[in-house]
Amino acid sequence: MPFVLSAWVMVKEGTMGNVTDKEWEAEIEDFPESVKAVARKYPANICWRSTEDPEFHYCIIDYARAKNKETGEEKITVTLAHSSGTRRAGIATFGQDPTQLIRCGCGKWKAPTQEDKKRQAIKLGEHRRKRQEALKDPLKIGDLVTLKGVDEPEYADMPLPVVRVESQGVHIWVGSEKDPIGPLFRHDLERYSGPV
Protein backbone atom coordinates (compact mmCIF):
# COMPACT_ATOMS: atom_id res chain seq x y z
CA MET A 1 0.00 0.00 0.00
CA PRO A 2 1.63 3.24 -1.10
CA PHE A 3 1.77 6.35 1.02
CA VAL A 4 1.29 9.11 -1.49
CA LEU A 5 2.42 12.58 -0.61
CA SER A 6 0.42 15.72 -1.09
CA ALA A 7 1.14 17.48 -4.32
CA TRP A 8 2.38 20.59 -2.53
CA VAL A 9 5.48 18.78 -1.39
CA MET A 10 6.42 17.81 -4.88
CA VAL A 11 5.66 20.79 -6.99
CA LYS A 12 5.51 24.49 -6.43
CA GLU A 13 5.37 26.36 -9.72
CA GLY A 14 7.11 23.44 -11.40
CA THR A 15 10.05 23.26 -9.03
CA MET A 16 10.58 21.66 -5.67
CA GLY A 17 8.45 23.24 -2.98
CA ASN A 18 10.09 24.94 -0.07
CA VAL A 19 8.90 22.62 2.68
CA THR A 20 10.58 22.90 6.06
CA ASP A 21 11.62 19.86 8.09
CA LYS A 22 8.86 20.69 10.56
CA GLU A 23 6.25 20.73 7.80
CA TRP A 24 7.67 17.48 6.50
CA GLU A 25 7.31 15.89 9.92
CA ALA A 26 3.64 16.93 9.97
CA GLU A 27 3.15 15.50 6.48
CA ILE A 28 4.31 12.03 7.52
CA GLU A 29 2.69 12.05 10.94
CA ASP A 30 0.09 9.41 10.06
CA PHE A 31 2.49 7.04 8.32
CA PRO A 32 3.13 3.69 10.08
CA GLU A 33 6.34 3.75 12.15
CA SER A 34 8.40 1.67 9.70
CA VAL A 35 7.46 3.93 6.79
CA LYS A 36 7.97 7.04 8.88
CA ALA A 37 11.53 5.98 9.73
CA VAL A 38 12.38 5.76 6.02
CA ALA A 39 10.54 9.02 5.26
CA ARG A 40 12.65 10.75 7.92
CA LYS A 41 15.90 9.35 6.61
CA TYR A 42 14.90 9.98 2.98
CA PRO A 43 12.59 13.00 3.08
CA ALA A 44 10.72 14.19 0.01
CA ASN A 45 11.24 17.88 0.70
CA ILE A 46 14.72 17.74 -0.82
CA CYS A 47 15.96 16.36 -4.15
CA TRP A 48 18.07 13.22 -4.49
CA ARG A 49 20.73 11.71 -6.75
CA SER A 50 21.44 8.06 -7.41
CA THR A 51 24.53 5.93 -6.91
CA GLU A 52 23.61 4.25 -10.21
CA ASP A 53 23.91 7.25 -12.49
CA PRO A 54 24.98 10.72 -11.38
CA GLU A 55 22.72 12.28 -14.01
CA PHE A 56 19.56 10.95 -12.34
CA HIS A 57 17.87 13.66 -10.33
CA TYR A 58 14.88 12.63 -8.31
CA CYS A 59 12.01 13.70 -6.19
CA ILE A 60 10.44 11.02 -3.98
CA ILE A 61 6.72 10.97 -4.66
CA ASP A 62 5.62 8.10 -2.46
CA TYR A 63 6.69 5.39 -0.04
CA ALA A 64 5.39 1.82 -0.10
CA ARG A 65 5.62 -1.29 2.02
CA ALA A 66 6.69 -4.44 0.22
CA LYS A 67 7.10 -7.93 1.62
CA ASN A 68 9.92 -10.22 0.53
CA LYS A 69 8.20 -13.34 -0.81
CA GLU A 70 10.87 -15.71 0.52
CA THR A 71 11.78 -14.25 3.91
CA GLY A 72 8.54 -12.42 4.73
CA GLU A 73 10.68 -9.45 5.67
CA GLU A 74 9.16 -6.00 5.23
CA LYS A 75 10.93 -3.56 2.98
CA ILE A 76 10.07 0.08 2.40
CA THR A 77 10.44 1.23 -1.18
CA VAL A 78 10.04 4.63 -2.80
CA THR A 79 8.66 5.94 -6.06
CA LEU A 80 11.08 8.30 -7.74
CA ALA A 81 10.15 10.95 -10.30
CA HIS A 82 12.88 12.08 -12.67
CA SER A 83 13.51 15.78 -13.11
CA SER A 84 12.58 17.67 -16.25
CA GLY A 85 15.65 18.53 -18.31
CA THR A 86 17.15 15.06 -17.88
CA ARG A 87 17.12 12.06 -20.20
CA ARG A 88 14.43 10.26 -18.21
CA ALA A 89 12.16 13.23 -17.55
CA GLY A 90 8.54 12.12 -17.48
CA ILE A 91 9.29 8.76 -15.87
CA ALA A 92 8.53 7.74 -12.30
CA THR A 93 9.80 4.39 -11.10
CA PHE A 94 8.15 2.55 -8.20
CA GLY A 95 9.55 -0.14 -5.91
CA GLN A 96 12.97 1.52 -5.65
CA ASP A 97 15.37 0.85 -2.82
CA PRO A 98 15.98 4.18 -1.03
CA THR A 99 19.51 3.19 0.01
CA GLN A 100 20.61 3.89 -3.59
CA LEU A 101 19.87 7.58 -2.98
CA ILE A 102 22.46 10.23 -2.31
CA ARG A 103 21.32 13.48 -0.74
CA CYS A 104 21.40 16.32 -3.31
CA GLY A 105 19.36 19.20 -1.95
CA CYS A 106 20.21 21.64 -4.77
CA GLY A 107 16.49 22.44 -5.11
CA LYS A 108 16.69 22.50 -8.89
CA TRP A 109 14.57 19.41 -9.44
CA LYS A 110 11.77 20.32 -11.86
CA ALA A 111 8.44 18.60 -12.37
CA PRO A 112 8.06 16.87 -15.75
CA THR A 113 6.35 18.93 -18.44
CA GLN A 114 3.49 17.74 -20.66
CA GLU A 115 6.07 17.33 -23.42
CA ASP A 116 8.24 15.11 -21.21
CA LYS A 117 5.24 12.92 -20.44
CA LYS A 118 4.20 12.68 -24.08
CA ARG A 119 7.71 11.65 -25.16
CA GLN A 120 7.87 8.95 -22.48
CA ALA A 121 4.40 7.66 -23.37
CA ILE A 122 5.56 7.08 -26.94
CA LYS A 123 8.68 5.26 -25.70
CA LEU A 124 6.59 3.19 -23.31
CA GLY A 125 4.20 2.19 -26.09
CA GLU A 126 7.15 0.98 -28.14
CA HIS A 127 8.54 -0.90 -25.13
CA ARG A 128 5.17 -2.63 -24.53
CA ARG A 129 4.89 -3.63 -28.15
CA LYS A 130 8.37 -5.21 -28.09
CA ARG A 131 7.55 -6.94 -24.84
CA GLN A 132 4.29 -8.43 -26.16
CA GLU A 133 6.21 -9.69 -29.16
CA ALA A 134 8.92 -11.29 -26.97
CA LEU A 135 6.39 -12.89 -24.62
CA LYS A 136 5.07 -15.06 -27.43
CA ASP A 137 8.28 -17.06 -26.96
CA PRO A 138 8.71 -17.49 -23.18
CA LEU A 139 12.04 -18.63 -21.74
CA LYS A 140 12.69 -21.32 -19.14
CA ILE A 141 15.72 -22.19 -17.03
CA GLY A 142 18.45 -23.78 -19.12
CA ASP A 143 17.44 -22.16 -22.41
CA LEU A 144 20.38 -20.57 -24.21
CA VAL A 145 20.16 -16.90 -25.11
CA THR A 146 22.31 -14.04 -26.30
CA LEU A 147 22.06 -10.46 -25.08
CA LYS A 148 20.96 -8.03 -27.74
CA GLY A 149 19.67 -4.85 -26.13
CA VAL A 150 22.07 -4.91 -23.18
CA ASP A 151 25.26 -2.93 -22.99
CA GLU A 152 27.56 -5.80 -21.92
CA PRO A 153 30.08 -5.94 -24.81
CA GLU A 154 32.11 -8.74 -23.21
CA TYR A 155 29.10 -11.04 -23.61
CA ALA A 156 28.17 -10.04 -27.16
CA ASP A 157 26.89 -13.04 -29.15
CA MET A 158 27.95 -15.44 -26.40
CA PRO A 159 25.35 -18.13 -25.64
CA LEU A 160 24.36 -17.89 -21.97
CA PRO A 161 21.96 -20.16 -20.06
CA VAL A 162 18.89 -18.75 -18.35
CA VAL A 163 19.40 -19.38 -14.61
CA ARG A 164 16.41 -17.66 -13.03
CA VAL A 165 13.01 -16.48 -14.26
CA GLU A 166 10.93 -14.42 -11.87
CA SER A 167 8.57 -13.06 -14.47
CA GLN A 168 8.60 -13.67 -18.19
CA GLY A 169 8.48 -10.00 -19.02
CA VAL A 170 11.18 -8.28 -17.05
CA HIS A 171 12.92 -10.41 -14.45
CA ILE A 172 15.18 -12.89 -16.15
CA TRP A 173 18.74 -13.68 -15.06
CA VAL A 174 21.33 -15.37 -17.26
CA GLY A 175 24.91 -16.63 -17.02
CA SER A 176 26.03 -18.41 -13.86
CA GLU A 177 23.96 -19.33 -10.81
CA LYS A 178 26.54 -17.76 -8.53
CA ASP A 179 26.92 -14.44 -10.28
CA PRO A 180 24.04 -14.03 -12.72
CA ILE A 181 23.48 -11.08 -15.04
CA GLY A 182 20.06 -9.52 -14.51
CA PRO A 183 17.29 -8.71 -14.07
CA LEU A 184 16.86 -8.46 -17.82
CA PHE A 185 13.94 -7.75 -20.11
CA ARG A 186 12.72 -10.65 -22.21
CA HIS A 187 12.97 -8.47 -25.29
CA ASP A 188 16.66 -7.87 -24.62
CA LEU A 189 17.31 -11.60 -24.93
CA GLU A 190 17.41 -13.55 -28.15
CA ARG A 191 17.06 -17.31 -28.24
CA TYR A 192 20.42 -18.80 -29.26
CA SER A 193 20.21 -21.10 -32.24
CA GLY A 194 23.85 -21.60 -33.23
CA PRO A 195 26.20 -24.48 -32.39
CA VAL A 196 26.81 -25.19 -28.69
Ligand SMILES: [Zn+2]
Ligand atom coordinates in the same frame (compact mmCIF):
# COMPACT_ATOMS: atom_id res chain seq x y z
ZN1 LIG B 1 19.17 18.39 -6.58
